[in-house]
Amino acid sequence: MPVTSTHAGPRRGRRLRAITAALLVSALTLLALLHGHGRFEGSVVNAGDEKVYVARQGEGARLRFVDRDRAGTAYRVLVTTGSTSTRLLGRTGRAGAASRMVLRDLRSPSRVSVRWMVGERVVARWVFLVRLTKRG
Secondary structure (H helix, E strand, C coil): CCCCCCCHHHHHHHHHHHHHHHHHHHHHHHHHHHHCCCCEEEEEECCCCCECCEEECCCCEEEEEEECCCCCCEEEEEEECCCCEEEEEEECCCCCCEEEEEECCCCCCEEEEEEEEECCEEEEEEEEEEECCCCC
């Protein structure tokens, strides 16, 4: 009787490890995507409440902050432009409702970093640019 050697066992093991790794990566990717929908959200928005990454000088930037789980959350905002920093205090309204602040006197050109903090923890970040208003 001839002896046949098969390598199906090691191949099957490699295939199983590759499938397991692919499933793990998929699960971690899904968790990362869902993480963006956590308790807090902070962003810079325009007058139409659309998120922006470039604001125009003279228009003022609107800071929007949401606590989806609790009402009346006290928070601090740190706005830095490299050479200057501004600290603001706020409190959310109802759970899930956006609270807003307006930043005025933003100088162009600048890169503005905004951090929202609850307690000592940074819970949201946003970076945007300030450009000169286009003349038309």
